[in-house]
Amino acid sequence: MKKFLVVYMADRAGFEKMMRESTPEMQEAGMAAWMKWMTDNQSAIVDGGAPLGATKRVTVSGVSDVRNEMGGYSIVRAESHAAATAMFGKDFPHLQVPGAWIEVVEIMAIPGM
Numbered sequence: 726m727k728k729f730l731v732v733y734m735a736d737r738a739g740f741e742k743m744m745r746e747s748t749p750e751m752q753e754a755g756m757a758a759w760m761k762w763m764t765d766n767q768s769a770i771v772d773g774g775a776p777l778g779a780t781k782r783v784t785v786s787g788v789s790d791v792r793n794e795m796g797g798y799s800i801v802r803a804e805s806h807a808a809a810t811a812m813f814g815k816d817f818p819h820l821q822v823p824g825a826w827i828e829v830v831e832i833m834a835i836p837g838m
Contacts, residue, residue, distance in 0.1 A: 726804060727802070727804070727809075727832070728771060728832040729800065729801050729802075729829050730800055730830045730832055731798060731799040731800065731813070731829050731830075732797075733795070733798065733819045733827055734795060734796065734825065734826045735822045735825040736794060736823070736824035737792060737794055739823040740796060742823075755818055758818040770802075774798040775797060777795050777797055780792065796822075806831055810829050
């Protein structure tokens with residue numbers, strides 16, 4: 726089995742607008758959808774992940790604050806890249822965020838380890 730890093734991406738302004746305008750009932754329904762997905766895919770989830778906060782960029786010039794479109798992550802296990810992406814259909818909770826997308830990146834094995 727291969728492992729994949731799943732990064733939940735969204736247009737920052739659209740995500741912040743959705744969060745401001747969502748009611749407690751909408752937030753509860755969103756969490757219920759996430760929990761259902763996690764239960765349905767329990768055997769493939771290595772790390773359910775979490776939301777991501779502020780970002781610092783480190784370069785040889787120093788450290789700076791940056792903004793990006795990463796909203797959260799998970800790590801899943803699947804036989805192939807295609808099988809990993811199949812876990813995230815059009816009804817996946819994150820894809821209900823306006824302007825959202827998901828990036829699924831294979832975690833490569835380190836030779837000799």
